[in-house]
Amino acid sequence: xxxxxxIISAVFVNNIVLSQFLGICPFLGVSxxxxxSIGMSAAVAFVMALATLVTYLLQYYVLVPLGIxxxxxxxxxxxxxxxxxxxxxxxxxxxxxLYQALGIFLPLITTNCAVLGVAIMVVTKEFxxxxxxxxxxxxxxxxxxxxxxxxxxxAMVLFAGIREQLELSSVPKSFKGVPIALVxxxxxxxxxxxxxxxx
Amino acid sequence: xxxxxxxxxxxxxxxxxxxxxxxxxxxxxxxxxxxxxINGLGMGLATxxxxxxSNIFISLLAKYIPDKxxxxxYIVVIAAFVxxxxxxxxxxxxxxYATLGLFIPLxxxxxxxxxxxxxxxxxxxxxxxxxxxxxxxxxFTLSLTVLGLLRELLGSGSAFGWxxxxxxxxxxxVLAPGAFIVLGYLMVIFRKLTxxxx
Numbered sequence: 001x002x003x004x005x006x007i008i009s010a011v012f013v014n015n016i017v018l019s020q021f022l023g024i025c026p027f028l029g030v031s032x033x034x035x036x037s038i039g040m041s042a043a044v045a046f047v048m049a050l051a052t053l054v055t056y057l058l059q060y061y062v063l064v065p066l067g068i069x070x071x072x073x074x075x076x077x078x079x080x081x082x083x084x085x086x087x088x089x090x091x092x093x094x095x096x097x098l099y100q101a102l103g104i105f106l107p108l109i110t111t112n113c114a115v116l117g118v119a120i121m122v123v124t125k126e127f128x129x130x131x132x133x134x135x136x137x138x139x140x141x142x143x144x145x146x147x148x149x150x151x152x153x154x155a156m157v158l159f160a161g162i163r164e165q166l167e168l169s170s171v172p173k174s175f176k177g178v179p180i181a182l183v184x185x186x187x188x189x190x191x192x193x194x195x196x197x198x199x
Numbered sequence: 200x201x202x203x204x205x206x207x208x209x210x211x212x213x214x215x216x217x218x219x220x221x222x223x224x225x226x227x228x229x230x231x232x233x234x235x236x237i238n239g240l241g242m243g244l245a246t247x248x249x250x251x252x253s254n255i256f257i258s259l260l261a262k263y264i265p266d267k268x269x270x271x272x273y274i275v276v277i278a279a280f281v282x283x284x285x286x287x288x289x290x291x292x293x294x295x296y297a298t299l300g301l302f303i304p305l306x307x308x309x310x311x312x313x314x315x316x317x318x319x320x321x322x323x324x325x326x327x328x329x330x331x332x333x334x335x336x337x338x339f340t341l342s343l344t345v346l347g348l349l350r351e352l353l354g355s356g357s358a359f360g361w362x363x364x365x366x367x368x369x370x371x372x373v374l375a376p377g378a379f380i381v382l383g384y385l386m387v388i389f390r391k392l393t394x395x396x397x
Contacts, residue, residue, distance in 0.1 A: 019375045021231030025310060028226060070286060073304040074278040081271055110274075113227050113308045120304055178223050179386040186379030193376065 003143050005129040005199050010147035012195040016114055017155040018188060023114030027156060028181060030105070032167075037160040041153030043105040045146060047087060048115050051080045052145035055119040056138055076119050081110045118148050129199065159188060205330055212334025219342035219382075220389040224310040228302045229343060230378040236359045239347025241295045242302060243340025247333065248284055249306050250315060253277045254332035257320040273316045278307045311335060342385075349381050 014020060017027050023044070030040045055076050063069050088106045091099040109115060122141040126133045136144060162184050171180050218224045225246070232242040256276050264272045285303055288296040296303065306312065315335050320328040351357055354372035356364035371377050 021227050021375070021378070022305075024226035024230060025224075028223070070282060073281050073285065073307055074275070076304075077274055077278050077307050078271075081274060111308045111310060111313065113305045116308050117301055117305055120301060124301075174387045174390050175383075179383045179390075182379045182383030182386065186376040186383065189379055190371065190376040193374065 002129050002140070006127075006140060006144050007147040007150075009129060009199040010144055011151040011154060012192065013197075013199050015151045015155055015192050015195075016118070016148045017152055018185070018192045020117075022117040023112050023152055026108065026112055027152075027159065027185075028178065030108075031156050031160040032163055034157060034160045034164065037156040038153070040105045040108075041149065041156050044109060044112060044114065044152055045149035047080070047084060047106075047109050048118055048145045048149045049142055050087070051076075051083055051115050052119050052122060053138070053142050054079055054083065056123060056141050059123045072120065072123075076116060080115055080119070084110045114148070114152055118145050155188070155192075159185060162188065205327075208327060208330045209334040209337075212331060212336070213338040213341065214393065216335070217338045217342060217389070218311045218335055219339060219346075220386050221393075222311075222314075224314055225339065227305065228309065229346065230375075230382060232299055232302050233343055233347035233350055233378065234354070234373050235351040235357075236344055236348040238295075238298055239343035239345075240340065241292075242299055243336070243343040245284055245288065245299070245303060246306055246309060246311065246339055247336025249277065249280045250312055250336040250339075251329055251332040252280045252283075253312060254315055254320040254328040255325050256280075257316045258323055258325045258328035261321040269321070270313075270317070273313060273321075274307065277312050277316070281306050311339060346378075346382055346385060349385070350377055353377070353381070 010016070016022050017024065026040055026044075031037045058075060058079065059069075059072065063072060063075065084106055088099075091106075122136050122144055126135055127144075128134075163181060166180060166184065175183075212218070216222060219226075219229055228242050228246070233239040253273075253276050257273055260272075260276070281304060284306070285296075288303065315332060319331045323331070348358060350372050351359075352368075354368045354370060354374075354377060356362060356366070356368040369377075372381065
């Protein structure tokens with residue numbers, strides 16, 4: 001039951017892009033077409049789940065026992081950078097087709113703050129899903145990461161659809177490009193606010 | 200380097216290459232932390248601290264870093280200064296550190312910091328890089344403060360914590376949608392103003 005609540009919360013109520021402001025750069029940068037945004041979201045989902053798993057284990061089995069939690073930022077970003085490189089190399093060998101599809105998006109993910117953000121969030125923040133407030137365990141953390149990535153994908157694809165329409169409409173000159181995209185994102189965020197209070 | 204040149208490096212980051220309104224970099228902290236003017240100012244200054252120090256160090260180290268591992272090396276330097284910043288903030292401004300929360304460690308992946316390291320610090324001397332970091336940092340701070348001030352004015356009817364209307368403001372401006380919409384409109388105003396002065 002708690003897993004379902006985690007998924008609903010991460011996808012709709014606390015959508016990572018539209019209510020937590022993480023991963024805005026790819027959200028504004030790559031969301032011009034529905035096709036590319038699906039590719040980007042798939043790559044993010046993959047890396048986010050893997051990175052959260054590894055950083056969770058590192059936090060509780062290396063950093064905490066050694067009493068060096070202040071090294072968290074440095075360790076996590078190194079792990080994510082290495083992981084992205086590794087995924088790229090493995091994917092190239094194992095599944096060239098998938099590599100072709102995700103290839104260009106992978107290097108961009110190192111600096112996607114959603115990945116580092118979720119990795120830090122699951123080990124520092126306390127969550128409330130239905131019952132008592134508590135820290136997430138390993139399984140819940142990974143589910144939270146995957147659900148956040150799905151939320152990221154949902155926001156990306158919805159927004160890409162809106163932007164494809166925006167391309168065709170006549171927009172005042174000063175609003176062209178980023179400003180109109182931001183205002184539309186605001187309206188999308190307002191729509192997502194309708195989910196608040198669901199969990 | 201002439202004084203004129205120094206001045207140009209400094210002001211480029213504030214107006215011509217303003218990180219928020221012109222380059223559209225570092226959007227996550229821009230939208231996420233500007234619920235009030237004080238928070239925007241705090242986030243801007245924290246980023247400026249990391250920008251100046253990492254720019255100085257990277258410009259000094261650039262000669263010794265092999266080209267292939269350049270980006271990971273820059274990220275390590277930046278992450279080291281972010282860790283220093285986290286420790287300083289925890290010690291001296293714990294309440295601000297708690298409000299900004301997640302966005303302080305996320306300075307590591309702020310595109311502005313890595314962008315200045317790659318585009319300016321790796322090719323220029325330490326002095327110029329420090330000025331460049333300061334200019335971009337101040338441009339970022341200014342944008343965040345203005346955005347924070349506007350959201351605070353509309354959303355809770357106060358400025359820098361000083362409340363001048365009784366009752367509530369328009370709540371949506373403090374929440375997520377307001378961030379996107381106010382930034383969108385600010386960007387339009389900035390474009391209008393800078394095009395006229397050209």
